[in-house]
Amino acid sequence: MTTTAKTIALTLGTVAAFAALTFLMFSFTTQVEAYNGGAKSVGSKLEVSIADSGRVIVRGAEVTAVSDNTIRAETEWGATSLQWTINTDAGTDFVTKHGSGSDLDDIAVGQYVSFSGVIDGSGSALTVDADAVKNWSLDGGSAATTTKAELRAEARAEAKNGWGKFMSELKAFSWFKK
Numbered sequence: 001m002t003t004t005a006k007t008i009a010l011t012l013g014t015v016a017a018f019a020a021l022t023f024l025m026f027s028f029t030t031q032v033e034a035y036n037g038g039a040k041s042v043g044s045k046l047e048v049s050i051a052d053s054g055r056v057i058v059r060g061a062e063v064t065a066v067s068d069n070t071i072r073a074e075t076e077w078g079a080t081s082l083q084w085t086i087n088t089d090a091g092t093d094f095v096t097k098h099g100s101g102s103d104l105d106d107i108a109v110g111q112y113v114s115f116s117g118v119i120d121g122s123g124s125a126l127t128v129d130a131d132a133v134k135n136w137s138l139d140g141g142s143a144a145t146t147t148k149a150e151l152r153a154e155a156r157a158e159a160k161n162g163w164g165k166f167m168s169e170l171k172a173f174s175w176f177k178k
Contacts, residue, residue, distance in 0.1 A: 038062065038076075042112050042136040043097060048075055048082065054121060056128050058084060059114040060136070066107050071133070073113060085127040086115050092130050096138040104133075111137035 039046045039060025046060035061073035061084055071086040088094075094102040107113065117130035 039112050039136070044112055044114060044136040046075060046077070050119065054119040055116070056119055057114075057116045058128075061113055061115070063107055063109050063111045063113055065109060066104070069104065071104070071107060071113065071115075071130075073115075082126060084115075085125055086113075086117070086130050086133065087120065087127065088130050088133065093132045095132070095134050097134070097136050098139060100138075102135055102138060106138055107133070107135055108137075111135060113137075 039062070044060040047058070049057045058073075058075060061075045063071060063073050064083075065072040069088045071084075071088065073084045073086060075082045075084070088104055092104075094104060094106070096102045096106075113136060114134040115128065115130045116132045117128040120127040120129050
């Protein structure tokens, strides 16, 4: 192979490698940004459904306060925000993201929950007597990722580890090691 052919091959290889790296950097950045997306970051979608009967299903509400048997949460769409007061009692079922048993003590500010129940029509606020609360920020028996900051840190670590693994396995760059 002539020197010119080697130079052309090396140049084309370098251009292809940088194009691949640019694509991968974009995809890892997109992955990290997906974790910054509120309810979606823990696997829940954002949804509010209120039936004529007063039956409510809310998915992806962010917890803003927890006290006694009450959870305060909000759902946001752009600049619009709905504030929820969720009343719980001994009959309320608490579950984690994957359906494991849970309780009110496992819920903390910054976590994401879904809930169902009936609107308490005695006041003007959106108050729900909940029959079920699902904590999307808990995976199972142990408290996993709980807040937006922890989700972001976890996503960045995963992206960084994935990027390092990719770079170490990339054959086109093996000549750097020699």
